Amino acid sequence: MHFFSSDFKLGILGGGQLGKMLLYETRKWDIQTKVMDTSKDAPCKIACNEFVLGNLLDFDDVYNFGKDVDILTIEIENVNVEALEKLEQENVRVYPPTKTLRTIQNKATQKLFYTDNGIPTSPFTRFAYTSEIEDSISNGGLQFPFVWKSAQFGYDGQGVKVVRKLEDLSRLPNVECIAEEMVNFKNELAVVVARNTKEEVKTYPVVEMEFHPEANQVEYVICPARIEESIGQKAVEVALKVSAHLEHVGLLAVELFQTQDNEILVNEVAPRPHNSGHYSIEASYTNQFEQHIRAILGLPLGKTDSKVAGVMVNLVGAEGHIGDVVYENIDAILEMDGVTPHVYGKKQTRPFRKMGHVTIVDEDMFKARRIAQQVKETIKVISK
Structure with a gap:
């Protein structure tokens, strides 16, 4: 099948920031796209070939959306799986496959999957x-x-x-x-695994995640993780085992705990581009969004190595602010070396809403982490 500058159509369920960043890659390659989201102001709206308003959990909306696309993918797991199954039966290619999505979509089912397959988890x-x-x-x-x-x-x-x-x-x-x-852990880690339709598999370097204690959101993603090589190898092995048993197609972000005894436990997974891989846009040879497109189209997977150390800072709405968004001091962070902000295009802010992220790259990971702290302390996502 010809994907580039052709009648081929890729459907994406979900029009948020992950979809928007997927569209950077489809526009680069001139791949025709159709996106559905519940919001008329979804970030994807301005960048796709066709935008549809619809409920991602409604059978008819999802089924009707998917009938005229060649391949259907997701940027969020909360979609109607029954509709996807019917589309698969009618020869629409759905990635990740609905079997994978059913396992992951319910956290109880997901945890049972780990125990049934001998995958370490809490x-x-x-x-x-x-x-x-x-x-x-x-x-x-x-x-x-x-x-x-x-x-x-x-x-x-x-x-x-x-x-x-x-x-x-x-x-x-x-x-x-x-x-x-509760897991008594040293570090929260993540491994992004790419697997294409031809079962070629590659992993990105292990990253370290630092979380906000109240919002349970990632504040920083650090690549490479500040861990021993043996721990990193163990993390990759566990992530590959999860990938093999799920038989996913596309990206699989595997979130992990490193315990005080240096065991690796799976926390949960996401079958799509993920916050833990955003650093790759600036720091990797092949960013996670291009890699997802390669994987679901059955193209050769790209090189996953980092060109440089990368730290990502999430930009979330400040507490006490609801309404039209203002990015205060964004000009000040642009004066810092190696800093690239990504603004997702959400016009309304609220406390802890993900509004964007900033990547900091440097040959020295520790320097990048210091600059990331400066970025975090400088930029504020507030309302007018």
Whole structure:
């Protein structure tokens, strides 16, 4: 099939920042695109060939959208899988495959997948409803603290809460969920695995992630991770095992814990370009978005090595600010060496909403990390 400057059409479910960055690559290669999102102001709208308003969880919207595309991919997991399955039956190629997406979409199913396949992960208990947890605590089945996760529809730190006392449960939605044992970890790591339709597989370098303690969002992504080589090799091995069992196509971001005993545990995965790979736009030979396109089109995978050390800083809405966005002091960070801001195009800010990111590159990773701290302290995402 001819993809470039042709009638071939790539469909993307989701029109947020990940889709927008995928479109950088499709425009570079003149690949025709069709995007669906729930918002008329979605960042993807200005860069695709065709934009459709629709509900990603509605069967008819997803099915009708996908009928006239050649390959369909996602930028968010929360989509109607039944519609995707019907499209697959009608010979629309869907990547990641719906079998992979079904496993990942529900966090309880995802955790069971790890235990069934001998993949190391933290101990957990599955509940049909949050209200059942109190009985488990009373009967000695659970002990504080633990991590509560909604089985479905969690995203960008939503649907995750550390529960330290009984009162914390009262503020949680009464939904299907899991309770995970707290992991005493040294580092939170991630490995992005690329796998194309011809089963060629490559991994990006292990990255280290630093999280905001309240929002449960990544604040910094550091590449290369500041870990021993043996730990890095172990992380890659675990990520490759997850990839092999899932048989995904495209990118798979595998989030990991390095415990105090230097064990590697899988936290969770995302079958798409991921926040932990944004540094690759400036720092890698092949950025993650180009790699995803290569993979789903069955093209040879690109080189995943870094050309230079990279640190990514997330730009999120400041607390206490809701409304039309202002990027305060963006000119000041542009004066710093190796700094590239990415503004996602969301006009409205709110506390902790992802509004953009900044990449800092340097031959010296420690210098890049210092500049990243300056960036974080300088730029502010506020409202008018």
